[in-house]
Amino acid sequence: MAVTEFRLGKRDLSQPWDVSQIVTNIKWTTDIDFAAGELVFTILEVNEGFFPSNGDSVCFKWDNNRTFFGYVFSINYTSDEKIEVVAYDRLRYFKNQDTIVWPVGNALQRFNSIMARTSTPHDNLATATANLPAEVSDGKTYFDMLKSAFEATHAQSGNRYAMRDVYGLVQFIRVATNNGAYISDRTTTIIGDGSLLIDFTFGSSIDELYNVVKLIRETEDEQKRTVYTTKTSNSDSSQRRYGTLQVVEKADDKLNDSQMQDRANQLLRQYNKEKVTLTINAIGHEAIRAGTRFYISIQDLRDIGIGTREVLATKVTHNFKHDWTMTIDAEID
Structure with a gap:
């Protein structure tokens, strides 16, 4: 097994330069925690008038498998005539900030909306049906917007979603469910x-485990006095095993008592692990x-x-x- 293609070129893929024979120390990292795929590599300098530039495209195949497509974001040239390069896939551009007014909709709809807004090639390998309330994302990154939507969907439905770049195509995937149903990969x-x-x-x-969740809602009565409503969810078996580990969170003031209890129960399932x-x-x-x-x-x-x-x-x-x-x-x- 070996490098079978490694090309650098202009952003529009013009003027490709084959560096497959002079590239070394290739390291490719992917992470589903809302981070861009990263390719780090070293080029052995040659006197042929070639030097990479930030923004250049990178195409890499290992053993004829399409492995990475992205763009150069960092270059270092050392005294021993080596060029150290860091490139990221398309997900790097989801660190861009924007302001979006979201209507009621699901996580997949928000994903598709951001893909269209950024003209990003994409594919949907899963569905999401849990509705999310309308909200305003003001000055947030696209990553943060999608992270919020994915986490809310996970809490509501038990389905866990992620996104990834596969050789220039950003995919919406399902990585976990409560019942072992359809998984994208x-x-x-x-x-x-x-x-x-x-x-x-x-x-x-168990440093981040909680087995007692208190959810508190603050509202005002007719005399403008603050009224506190508390709902608690706890696990007796977990408390017997680990001792009492308690967390307090604020609830949306629009939630009624039943919705507050449901939310407390959701948080307990999330934290009691x-x-x-x-x-x-x-x-x-x-x-x-x-x-x-x-x-x-x-x-x-x-x-x-x-x-x-x-x-x-x-x-x-x-x-x-x-x-x-x-x-x-x-x-x-």
């Missing part, structure tokens, strides 16, 4: 003993990138009660060298 790839695995690190924490981290170092595989679900089967994890199961890759870094490897941050549902 589910593979049968297994990483484990004798199958791609190099090593792993596993950890768990141990944070489990799993980092895997493995031999590179073209199917794995952020947003992909795959299987783990590792005896050392089975010894502590984590058997063969499907996990979600939340962040993946591929290092393309003579030995192609990848580091995966995985989430265990």
Whole structure:
């Protein structure tokens, strides 16, 4: 396996320059946490009148697989005549800020609206039906707007969504559900003993766990006095196991008592979880990138009660060298 195409050119793809024979230290990172895909690489300087510019396009294929398309955002030229370059995919432009008045609608509609506004090629690999209330996003980044919509949809429906750039095409994907229903990128790839695995690190924490949620609404009565309404949701079993861990949040003053209780229950489901981290170092595989679900089967994890199961890759870094490897941050549902 090797670099089979690596071209830099003008933004309109004109004047392409083949650097496949002089590129090295290629590292590609994807992350579903509202971050652009990043490609870092080094070009060995040659005396042929070529030097990259910020804004140039980058096309990279590994083993004939279309791997990365994006644009140069940073260049450093060192005294040993090496050119160090950082490029990002189209998601980098979702750090742009804007003001949008959103009508009632769902997360997919907001995604499509932003894609149209920014003239971004896109594809919808999932649907979203949970309606979100009308709101104004004033001076926020497109990432922040979509993050707010995705998180509200997750809290309301249990479906978790993400976005990613696949060689210049931005996709709307579903990465998790409460019932294991349709997932946009589910593979049968297994990483484990004798199958791609190099090593792993596993950890768990309750530092961010809460098993008592108090939701407080502030309103004014006819005499303009502030009235506080409190709804509480708690887990007795979690309290017995971890002790009482309580959080207080403010509720929208437009919520009625029943809606407040529903919201408190939603927050409890969100907060009452141990944070489990799993980092895997493995031999590179073209199917794995952020947003992909795959299987783990590792005896050392089975010894502590984590058997063969499907996990979600939340962040993946591929290092393309003579030995192609990848580091995966995985989430265990």
